[in-house]
Amino acid sequence: MEKGGAELPQERAIVTEIPGPKSRELEARRSTAVAAGVASSLPAYIVAAGGGILKDVDGNQIIDLGSGIAVTTVGNANPRVVQRAQKQLAAFTHTCFMVNPYEAYVEVAEALNRLTPGSFEKRTVLLNSGAEAVENAVKIARAHTMRDAVVVFDHAYHGRTNLTMAMTSKAHPYKAGFGPFAGEVYRAPMSYPYRDNRAAGTKVSGEEAAVRAISMIEKQIGSENVAAIVIEPIQGEGGFIVPAEGFLPKLVEYARAAGIVFVADEVQSGFARTGRMFASEWEGIEPDLVATAKGIAGGLPLSAVTGRAEIMDSVGPGGLGGTYGGNPVAAAAALGTIESYEQDGLVGRAEQLGEIMVDRLTRLQSKHSEIGDLRGRGAMQAVELVSGDSHEPNPALAKAVAEHAAKNAVLVLVTGTYGNVLRFLPPLDISDELMADAFDVLEEAFAQALA
Incomplete structure (x- = not known):
């Protein structure tokens, strides 16, 4: 039985490439069983989740900045x-x-x-x-x-x-x-x-x-x-x-x-x-x-x-x-x-997480003019990515950053009418340490994508 909830170690861990071999086997089964119209942002198959971590079938531990699209706000497998x-x-x-x-x-x-x-x-x-x-x-x-x-x-x-x-x-x-x-x-x-x-x-x-x-x-x-x-x-x-x-x-x-x-x-x-x-x-x-x-x-x-x-x-x-x-x-x-x-003080925790994200994203924006806009409230933050001074939507950059993050065990979701927005929806029980680690990876992702 996999550990979940508070028992899951709260640290990012890369055991295999992401998605790993077991996830790829499951993805092959899925292609013959599940309708093609059902797509997944990151086909790493999850066996346990808790705090800010998603653990996949290959043993990788992925930092969760999506919360199942704002669903597991109180944390996965919340004891209450x-x-x-x-x-x-x-x-x-x-x-x-x-x-x-x-x-x-x-x-x-x-x-x-x-x-x-x-x-x-x-x-x-x-x-x-x-x-x-x-x-x-x-x-x-x-x-x-x-x-x-x-x-x-x-x-x-x-x-x-x-x-x-x-x-x-x-x-x-x-x-x-x-x-x-x-x-x-x-x-x-x-x-x-x-x-x-x-x-x-x-x-x-x-x-x-x-x-x-x-x-x-x-x-x-x-x-x-x-x-x-x-x-x-x-x-x-x-x-x-x-x-x-x-x-x-x-x-x-x-x-x-x-x-x-x-x-x-x-x-x-x-x-x-x-x-x-x-x-x-x-x-x-x-x-x-x-x-x-x-x-x-x-x-x-x-x-x-x-x-x-x-x-x-x-x-x-x-x-x-x-x-x-x-x-x-x-x-x-x-x-x-x-x-x-x-x-459990989660309304206040959302404000704290927002402050952490705004601080890191503001620093990123100061380095990269391609971050045209930073917006959101509390633990619902996003950056809109553009093509430099033209301010035209830049979906390719959003995709590249999200893909680099995924390979390095950080889940970030792409959204927006133009597909050029990265959104951040961490579970409210995520630790400050995991947030810092995740945004370090994102900083690397931007640097690589814009090199």
Whole structure:
């Protein structure tokens, strides 16, 4: 039995090339068994994980700067999560809450009603995935407003279901060949400070960017037809774009005045990741509905929509739910996860990790003009890579740096509309020593790629 969790030695170790021979054997089996459309960033097959380390079948120990794309935020095999999930697993695995309910579902809903932004009365529905949460938020908004149109933003990512593909901005690989998509989805310009400011030759304020988006909504749709504005407070797959200060509050103000439901997609930015429990808190906005997933249950599949009671209750009995939504084992894991956030100081730890990353990345940026922008909040940081003074996206450099890091046992994820952004999402229980080691490797990776 492989050691996992806190028992796994917290050190980078290269035993074979990465991926090693055993991983390559598994990859050969995969090619004949798994659909080709399911791709992996680093095909090193994992047998144990904990803290900041992923251990593969060849014995390599890889520093994890991805957290399963912001899922294992409390750490892999977190003891609080494991203990609660094991206890529930031994009691019963499923009844379907829509048939025979159970307390854990109610407890998770109570916790989310308490933790999400806003002091108003709330309700929650539990689901399975981030895309399902976003899609249900749209359903609820449409039921409440009796309107059809949904406004999303440039560079957005909301999922891979038919509706959420329509809401997602990037065609390849998420949308190409999968249409036609759901209708009544409209795209507004996002506040993207790095590129907005360069295009304008001056600083574009958040309020100015919001007025630009609102003008488009009014001209092309009409506020009276809009059910929901759906936005990631910090965009995820779009490249960790942090909108200019004032952008989100102005949109909320507009939505309130127009009777539009404001939906915050906090699937990637939620649950302590940014140094706040939810990214919406950075500018004090109170979304009508919040969609959550990823960091909610320590690695078990679970998602939720939480929001104003009068909006959530617009849908009648039977209108929301699903066979596995709020599965009792996942709900138990969520309770352990939330306990860890609140009792293990993880919100503060996210801020500390952010300071470490910003310091190292700022120093790297001073050496390499190809790092055009450094942005993020807390333990959700990114660098946008460009071709020197032209500021054109440089996906080749992002790929080269990530590949060098992977060969040297550091996992870094590439993202962004243009494929030119390196994103950093370490688990919050990673040590300072591992972070220093990982960024030493990244420094080497940049030096080699730009030699």
